[in-house]
Amino acid sequence: MARPRFLPDNMTLLLLAVVVTASLLPCTGQVAEVFDGLTTFMIGLLFFMHGAKLSREAVVAGFTHWKLHVTVLLCTFALFPLVGLAFKPLLTPFITPELYLGLLFLCVLPSTVQSSIAFTSVARGNVPAAICAASASNLLGIFLTPLLVGALVVAHEGAGHSSLDSILKIVYQLLLPFVAGQIARPWIGRWIERNKSWLKFVDQSSILLVVYVAFSEAVVQGLWHQVPMSMLVALLVINAVLLALIMALTTYGSRRLGFSKEDEITIVFCGSKKSLASGVPMAKVLFSSGAIGMVLLPVMLFHQLQLMVCAVLAARYGARQEEVEAAVASESGGD
Template sequence: MARPKLLPDNFTLALVGTVIIASLLPCRGTVAVGFNWLTNFAIGLLFFLHGAKLSREAIVSGAMHWRLHLVVLLSTFAMFPLLGLALKPILTPLVTPQLYMGILFLCTLPSTVQSSIAFTSMAKGNVPAAVCSASASSLLGIFITPALVGLVVHSHGATTGSPWHTVGNITLQLLVPFIAGQALRPAIGKWIDRNRAMLKFVDQGSILLVVYVAFSEAVNEGIWHSMSLATLGGLLVVNIVLLALAIFATAFAAKRLGFSRADQITIIFCGSKKSLASGIPMAKVIFASQAVGAVVLPLMLFHQIQLMVCAVLAQRWGARRTAAEKAREPERAAAPVRR
């Protein structure tokens, strides 16, 4: 039996379970030091595999559609941070300063890759353009996100350190493994493509490990004693509003700029989503360890909301496109055959 669209997926349930375990059994002392070394290795492996999976041919084939990619990148790296800053008077009464810092961090992140492509395909959008746009967003985010964090988050009272120091850490821990994966793709690319199911386990396992360590540190610092149910409810409202504004803004811009229906779908799904897979490792590198738990909490919640909402939209738009195509079939059959 298929899982109902509005229920959380298995990975989201695993994330919730990891937070519960970290809340009840947080790692401390030498165990925490060992877990930190393990998470650093896992993050490097994660981005190495991302580099090995990314096809250069897909990027080249879709790169010519520059207007679409420009709209997606502006939505991801300009519109979202501006929304986060513009909504500050509304957001600050609803969430704590640390959670608002997490919302600003969420706004600086790149788009997702796998789910953006999957939803675009389900909704009958421009899949090759989605592959290129989402991949470019993920790659450019390695450079753009730490720079935006330095400008947006650091200027609002977050102790993230020097932006150049952050870029250096990102380069060593994320970009170098990514480039190594790209360099070795000719040798291991076919093996990577044949074993995507196993690599998905490494992908998700790395994120769960980082979440456990981050929330262990946050629990040791007393995160749940300083956060009420009303605050969590406020965070839920903030994420829903942020996603709704992003979807409406990308839909409006894509239509006004004259893109085709398929391209509009691609812009909406690639331009309104944020990457959990990139965001959690980046938070581990960018922020002090005691702040990571609160910083990634808005992202984890936004991740589930965007999956549920986009799944419903993709299913509805795909069904509408299929119905329209079936309605045109009698017209095609009745049309005279030209000789």
């Protein structure tokens, strides 16, 4: 039986369970150090397996539709951050500076891969272009996200932030394992394809471990005293407004630029999504352990919200496309 559209997915339920566990039983001392080292290893393994899984042929073939890919990248790494900065005067009365920093971090993350492609497919959009756009977003995000984090932290706090150090950390903790996976793809690529459950396990396990360690540290430092329920509700509303605005801009913007309906679908789903799978390991690299919990709260809320909204929107797009095709077939039959 299919899961109702507005119920949380399994990963979200696991994340909630981990946050509750960290709130009640936070890890501290040597246990926290062991878990921290384990998460570093798991994240490296995750990016290695993603590198081995990614088909270079599919990415190269997809780059022929350059106008669409540039549009998606501008939505992901320019439109989102500009909206996040523009929101600052409206948001500061409702959320803490740390949560606003998390919102800025959300705005500079790359797009999702699996869910962007899946929703584009359900909506009957341009799937090959979605594969390329989402993959390119994740690859470029390894470099662009730390650069943008540095720039936005300067704009937010008025203090310097070493984006060079962040890029170096990203390179040896994320990029090098990814490149190693690409190099190893001729030998292990088929095994990875046959055992996708391993990649899913490593993916989810690394995210859950980082979230547990991050929230344990945050809880010890008084996270839930700083973030009452009213502020969580405000943050959820802010995420909803942000998602609605970006989806509206990508929808009408793609139409004004003359894209086809299939390309519009691809731009909407790839340009409005933000990757939890990339955001969690990047947060671990870019922020201090005490700040990660607050930074990840907006990302986790946005993750579930985008899944629910995109599930409904993809179904509506798909039904509309089927109606159009049925009408065209009926007219052809009448001739």
